Amino acid sequence: MEQWNNLKELINQGNTDQAIEQLDQLLGEGSNTGGKDTLYYLRGNAYRKKGDWQQALNNYQSAIDLNPESPAIQARAMLMDILNFFHKDMYNQ
Known part of the structure; x- marks a missing residue:
């Protein structure tokens, strides 16, 4: 979907607030039930x-x-690994 590519580009360029705002709008519309998981x-x-x-x-x-x-x-597993590493590291200081 063209819109998803535009959103990915915004995120890659660091325009996260703008991307989040657009994603909030799309998720709030509710009409886009197919692909909602991709929006999340x-x-x-x-x-x-x-x-x-x-x-x-x-x-x-x-x-x-x-x-x-x-x-x-x-993505969630990777982030959990990163967070677990950081927290374990804090205990060793």
Whole structure:
């Protein structure tokens, strides 16, 4: 979908707030039920790039709930590994 590519590009360029705003609008419309998991996945990517780990995990989980085969599974696992590493590292200081 053209719109998804535009959103991916915004996220890649670091325009995360603009991407999140557009994703919020698309998710709020409710008419786009097909592919909603992709919208949550993209929003998770935007929050991850922004450094908002909790929102990223929440959005990845929403994508997984809608589509158990979503690429959000790998993204969420990767983020959990990163967070677990950071937390373990904090204890060793």
